[in-house]
Amino acid sequence: MSSVPAFKRLPRAVREQQMLDAAVKVFSRRGFHAASMDEIAEDAGISKPMVYAYLGTKEELFVACLHREGTRMMQAIAGAAVPDLPADERLWRGLRAFFGFVGAHRDGWAVLYRQARGEQPFAGELASMRARLVEVVAGMLDHALRAEGREIAALDLEVVAYALVGATESLADWLADHPDADPEKTATRMMNVAWLGAAQLLHGVTWRPPAD
């Protein structure tokens, strides 16, 4: 008397995605340590041993989340990249893609940005992703500078890029906390902060500390 099973069996690939969805959700709300494998399993509509069977230990699961969300984000940005465009337009497209991603994946962003930062074992993972972003931005600035026949020390350039990335992340965080906010508009605001300052730098205008 095989009654219809209450919940159907699903292929591994599907279940894995469901688990990752649940994990991202729980990790983003509770943080790595406070999140429990039981809650993740329950949220995924599955039992705990399945999670271990498919995704491994808690750390491995978190890394898997990081990877999925990270590559999604990078792809969203890369997909918007168009070479041979003026620097400001490239920056604009990158920002738009980025804020679009954050707006659509607020949980994923929270895991990436808020959680992975503090936890020792994963900070490196995150830092390398961020480093790639910084590199891209610094590259853009450098490219634009050379086009103007100017040059700035590599370290300074990196630090400026770092600040711009930080400002962007900060606004993304603001966006994640304001569900009714518009990603597009946020990107515009970021452009106003970033580009106006960067454009000045590109034209050789710099600020110097006052004497004394």
Place this chain on the structure above:
Amino acid sequence: MSSVPAFKRLPRAVREQQMLDAAVKVFSRRGFHAASMDEIAEDAGISKPMVYAYLGTKEELFVACLHREGTRMMQAIAGAAVPDLPADERLWRGLRAFFGFVGAHRDGWAVLYRQARGEQPFAGELASMRARLVEVVAGMLDHALRAEGREIAALDLEVVAYALVGATESLADWLADHPDADPEKTATRMMNVAWLGAAQLLHGVTWRPPAD
């Protein structure tokens, strides 16, 4: 035969500070959940029950750390504030004080910025401190704008301020990870990013998204 005790008894106020020092150190390295009260006690050169007797539960201890480091930081910034100065000079002094603090209290900064962010119960504590900073920056911008006879929607102003604060925090983070970096120089770099852009905004220059 009362030999000299290996470790002497100390008044409560002193021990509390030692405990807070140890707690800040351990929390900054491990994060709230991964940090253990045993390790904190050991690092403070004291036994665990003393920590409970003086500073209370783990959560209360963390909040105490947050408070001490937070007020230290706010005081460092407030101490550098001089009203009746042009906006750029005020910003410069604030930034210098801020980066000076971070350079001198890297552990404290790590607790504030990297740890308190993710953990649910404390995010609010941190957010309110940050909100005060954003308010100060937004106030400065608003003040400078009015002096120019201009005005910007309050929301836009807040978001710009938010981005600037984010960029600053990001550079602080960079500073915390580069022990040999110079806080003063970092502050100058931040000024270059922040002020050049802000000055443009103040003069009514804005960036608009391209058609299409």
Place this chain on the structure above:
DNA sequence: GCGTAACCCTACGCACGAGTAGGTATGCTC
């Protein structure tokens, strides 16, 4: 229709770490 592999479960072992019970020693006051 039968083996086998993939999917899925309930129910545990076990370590780690928060918080406490109950007691000892030291210095300070009068």
Place this chain on the structure above:
DNA sequence: GAGCATACCTACTCGTGCGTAGGGTTACGC
């Protein structure tokens, strides 16, 4: 120098949550 408060300890209890042992059921190939 008796009394008392304060500083300090060792040695526990007990909950929570990671990870697993051991087994059941459905689909699918042949």
